[in-house]
Amino acid sequence: MKSKIKYQNNANNFNFSSNETWSSFIKNLKLFFSKKLNIFSFSLVIFLIFIAIFAPFLSPHQYDMVNPSNALAPPSLEHLMGTDTTGRDIFSRALHGTTTSLSLALTTIIFGLITGVSLGAIAGYFVGIVDEIIMRIVDVFMSIPGVILALAMVAILGPEPIYLILALSIRRIIQFARVTRGVVLSIKELDYISACHALGMSHLRIIFIHVLPNCIGPIIVLSTVLIGNVILMESTLSFLGLGIQEPTPSWGTMIAKGNEFLTFAPWVSVAPGIFLFTTMIAFNLFGDGIRDHLDPKDKVTT
Amino acid sequence: MFLKVFLRRLFTFLPTILGIATFAFILGHATPGDPAYAALGIDLEGYSGVDQEEVERVRKELGLDKPILIQYVHWIWNALQGDFGRSYVNDYVVMDAVIEALPNTLYLLGLTMLTAIIIGVSIGMISAVFQGTAGDLIARLISIIGVSTPVFWFALILILIFAYNLDWFPIGGVVEEFGPKALVLPVASIALHPAALIARMTRSSMLEVLSHDMIRTATSKGLFRSRIFFVHALRNAINPVITVIGFQTGNLVGGAVAIEVIFTIRGMGELLITAIHDKDILVMQCAILVIGVSFAVINLIVDMIYILIDPRIRL
Numbered sequence: 001m002k003s004k005i006k007y008q009n010n011a012n013n014f015n016f017s018s019n020e021t022w023s024s025f026i027k028n029l030k031l032f033f034s035k036k037l038n039i040f041s042f043s044l045v046i047f048l049i050f051i052a053i054f055a056p057f058l059s060p061h062q063y064d065m066v067n068p069s070n071a072l073a074p075p076s077l078e079h080l081m082g083t084d085t086t087g088r089d090i091f092s093r094a095l096h097g098t099t100t101s102l103s104l105a106l107t108t109i110i111f112g113l114i115t116g117v118s119l120g121a122i123a124g125y126f127v128g129i130v131d132e133i134i135m136r137i138v139d140v141f142m143s144i145p146g147v148i149l150a151l152a153m154v155a156i157l158g159p160e161p162i163y164l165i166l167a168l169s170i171r172r173i174i175q176f177a178r179v180t181r182g183v184v185l186s187i188k189e190l191d192y193i194s195a196c197h198a199l200g201m202s203h204l205r206i207i208f209i210h211v212l213p214n215c216i217g218p219i220i221v222l223s224t225v226l227i228g229n230v231i232l233m234e235s236t237l238s239f240l241g242l243g244i245q246e247p248t249p250s251w252g253t254m255i256a257k258g259n260e261f262l263t264f265a266p267w268v269s270v271a272p273g274i275f276l277f278t279t280m281i282a283f284n285l286f287g288d289g290i291r292d293h294l295d296p297k298d299k300v301t302t
Numbered sequence: 303m304f305l306k307v308f309l310r311r312l313f314t315f316l317p318t319i320l321g322i323a324t325f326a327f328i329l330g331h332a333t334p335g336d337p338a339y340a341a342l343g344i345d346l347e348g349y350s351g352v353d354q355e356e357v358e359r360v361r362k363e364l365g366l367d368k369p370i371l372i373q374y375v376h377w378i379w380n381a382l383q384g385d386f387g388r389s390y391v392n393d394y395v396v397m398d399a400v401i402e403a404l405p406n407t408l409y410l411l412g413l414t415m416l417t418a419i420i421i422g423v424s425i426g427m428i429s430a431v432f433q434g435t436a437g438d439l440i441a442r443l444i445s446i447i448g449v450s451t452p453v454f455w456f457a458l459i460l461i462l463i464f465a466y467n468l469d470w471f472p473i474g475g476v477v478e479e480f481g482p483k484a485l486v487l488p489v490a491s492i493a494l495h496p497a498a499l500i501a502r503m504t505r506s507s508m509l510e511v512l513s514h515d516m517i518r519t520a521t522s523k524g525l526f527r528s529r530i531f532f533v534h535a536l537r538n539a540i541n542p543v544i545t546v547i548g549f550q551t552g553n554l555v556g557g558a559v560a561i562e563v564i565f566t567i568r569g570m571g572e573l574l575i576t577a578i579h580d581k582d583i584l585v586m587q588c589a590i591l592v593i594g595v596s597f598a599v600i601n602l603i604v605d606m607i608y609i610l611i612d613p614r615i616r617l
Contacts, residue, residue, distance in 0.1 A: 037442075139314065140321030143598045144590070147556030148574070152325075152590050155578045156332045232452055236560055239454050240575055255455055259564065262458060263466050270462070273455035280450035288446070 032293050041285035048282055051095060052102040059092035064247050072265040081271035084257060090268065093249040094275045100250050101279065104165060105230040109223050112169040116176025117219060121207050123177065124184030135181070138174050146171045147236055154242045164243060168230055179222050183215045217294045224290045228283035235276055251276040307609055315602055320378075322594035326587045327377050331370070333583050386588040391580045396588045399573060404592060407562070407569035411554055414489050415547065418496035423536075423543065425497070426504025430512065431531065441505050448498020453557035457491035457564050474566050488565045492557045496550045503546045507539040514538075541611065548604035551597060 032038055051058060060080070067087030075082045081090040123134040141149065153167030187193065188211060196206045237243030238252025246253060251272040258269025361367050365376060380386065386396035429441040464487060465473045471487050472480035511517065512535055520530045559571030566572070570593055577585035 136317060136321065139318050140325060143318050143322060143601065144325070144594045145552040145555040145597055147559055148590065148593050151559070151574065151578060152329055152586070155586060156329060156334075158334070228450070233556070235452060236454065236556065239560055240563060242575075242578060252454075255452075255458065259458060262462055266462050269455070269458050273452065273459070276452050276455060277450060280452065281446060284446055284450045 028293075032289065035289065037285060038289040038293075041282055041289055044278070044282035045286050048098060048279055049102065052098045055095040055099045059089070059095045061089035061092045063092045063096040063249050064088065072261060072268070074265070075267055075271075082265070082267040084254070084268050085261070090254070090271050093254060094251065094272045096249040097251045097254065097272060097275060098279070100244060100248060101231050101234060101276075104161065104168075104234055104244075105227050108165050108168045108172060108230045108234075109227055111165060112172025112226075113176050113219065113223060115169070116173040117180045117212065117215065119173065120177035120180030121184050121212060121215075124181035125188055125203065125207050125211065127185070131181075134177070138177060141170060141174050147233060150233060150237055151240070151242060154237060159237075159242055159245055161244065161248075164234070164237070167237075168233055171233075172226055172230065175222060175226065176219065179218050180212075180215050183218055184211055187211050187214050221287075221291045221294050224283070225287035228280050228287060231276070231279055231283065304609065308606060311602065311605060315598060318598055319595055322598065323378055323381060323591055324374075326591040326594070327374055329590060330377075330583050330587045333581070333586070381591065387584050389582050389585050391582040391585075396584050399585065400570070400588055400592050403568055403570050403573045404596070406567055407555075407558060407571065408596070410485070410488060410492070410562070410567065410569060411551075411558055413485060414492045414554060414558075415496065415551075417489055418493040418500055418550075419543075419547070421493065422497040422500025423504050423540075425501040426543075427508060427531065427536070429501070430505045430508035441502060445498040445502035448494050448501075451494055453491055453495065454560035454564060456494060457487065457561055460487050460491055461564075476565075476567060484565075488561050488567065492554060492561055495557060496547070496554060499546050499550060500543055503542050504539060507542045508535055511535045511538045541608070544604065544608050544611065548601055548608070551600050551604070555593060555597060 033042070055063075065088060067083070070079075070083055070087040071085055073079055073083040073087070079089050079091065081094065084090055084093070119134055123131040144152075149170060150167040153170060154164065157163035157166065184207075193206060193210065196210055201210075234243055235250070235252030235255070238250045239256045241253075241256065243252055244250035254272035255269045255276070258265065258267075258272075261268055358367075365373055368376070384397050386400075388394065389396055389399070425441070425444065461473055464470045472484050474480055474484060477484050517530060517535060520534050521527075525534075555571070558569065559575060561567070562569040562572040563575055570589055573585065574589040574593070576582070577589060
C-alpha cells in the first residue's frame, strides 16, 4: 500500500517547472531504473533507435541492390538472413525497415499527440456544445475498429507515407483527446484555476500553462504504450499491401512477400518478423514499465 | 432499473450508428474516381473515348446529379432497407456478398473469443494460485509475448510448422472445404493476443480479490480451496476480464482482416481488402458500415453483460 501512495505522488509531481520537481524527476528516474526489466527494455529501445539511425552504415549490403541470379538464397555468412525474390539481402532490408517503422511510428505519435491533446483540452475546458460535438465525433471513430479505420483512410487518400501517418494517427488523436479531456475536466474545477480566472488570464494561457502540465504524466504513459500499437498497425497495413510500398523496406511488406514461398524459402517471412517481434517486445515492455511507474492504477486504457 | 440504463445507453448508441453511416457515405464520396465512370467500367477519368451522354445517363441513373444532401438521405434510406446497390467492379448485389461474408467473420471471432477466454482465464487462475516471483515473471512474460507477436506473422509461423512441416492442419481456413480442422490455425493465431491480455487481467484481479476478508472468512469456514477459487473469488474477479473482452473486440477485428486474407476465408475483412484493392466503392462503404455497426452492437452487449453481472455499475 505504501508503495502505491508513493507512486501516486510521483505521478502528480510530474512537472518540470521548478528545480525541486526536477530533482524529484531524477529520483523518479532512479526508481524507474531500479527494476531490471525496465533497464532491459530501455536498452532494447535505445538499441533499436541506434539501428534505425545507423542502418545505412550497419547493413552489409545495399538494401535495394537487386541480384536475380541469387534470388531466394538461404541464410549464409554472406547473406545473414538469406535473400528475397529479387536477390536483395533480407538482413539489410530488415535493418532499414527499422528506420521506416520507427520514424513512421514516432511521427504518428507526435502528430496524434499534438492534435489530440489540443482537441481534448478544448473539449474538457469549454464544456458544453463544443465538448459535446467533439466527444460525439470521438465516439463514432472509437466505434470503428482501428485497423478498419486506417484501411478506410488509406483507401480514400492512397498509400503515400504522409497519408499513412494521417490514417494511423486518427485513432491516436482520439485516444490522446480522451485522456487529456479527462484530466482537464478534473483540473479545471480546482481553486487555482479559479484564481487564474480572477487574475484575468486568457483561456489559452490557462489551458497551456496551468492546466496541460498536469496531463504530462498520463500523456507520456499513453505515448509509450501506443508506439508498439502504431508499429503493429503500420506493419499490418503494409502486410495487406496498403501501407508502405515497395521498394521502401518495411517489415510488413517483406513478411507478405514471403507468404508465397513459405514452403521452400521460409526465411523471407520469418526473418523480418523477428525484427518486428523484437521491436514490439521492446516497446511494449518499456510502455508497461512506464505505465506501472507513473500510472499504477491503470487509469490510461488503450 | 436495468431498462433505464439500457435506454440511456441506447441513446448514445443510435447517434454512433448514424455517425458510422455518415462516415461510410463520406468515404464513398471522398474516394478518388468518378462512380459513373466506374459503373461504365472505365478506369481513368482522362480516357478520351468516353461517350459523355452515356456518362450523363449513368450519372442520372445513380442519382449522382442530385445535391449531396439528397444523395445522403437517399443513401441512408436505402441502407436502412439493406440496399447498397450493385457492385460496379464485380457484378453482384453488394448486400448478398456481405450476407455471405458476415457469418464467416462472426463465427471466426466468436470461436476465437471463446478460446481466448478459456485459455486466458485458466492461465490467469493458475498463475494467481501459484503466485510468487517466478509465477509473476512468467505470467508477465507470457502476456508480453502474446501481445507483442504480430498476428499475421504468428499465423505464417503456425502454417509453416503445423501445416507444411507436420501436416496436421490444412493451409486454408474454409470449413466447407477442409472440415472443422481448418479453423484451428486461424483461431489460434487471432486468440493469442486476447488470451494473453485476459490471462494477465484475470491474474491481477484474482490476486486482489484473494486478499479480501471474505476469502479469509470462506477459508476459516473450512470450505474447499477449489470452491473458494472458482465460486467466491472468480465471480468477483471476472469483471475486469469482461472489460478487457470489450476493449479487445476492436483489435480482434483488425487481426481477423489479415488472418482472413492469409487463410483465404471469405469474411468481412477479406471482402473489404479486395474492395479496396479493386476500388469497389459500394462494397467498401457497405463493409465499413456493417463492421462498424456489428462492433458497436458487440460493445453494447458487453456493456449490458457488465451491468447484469455487476449491479454496482450504473454507467
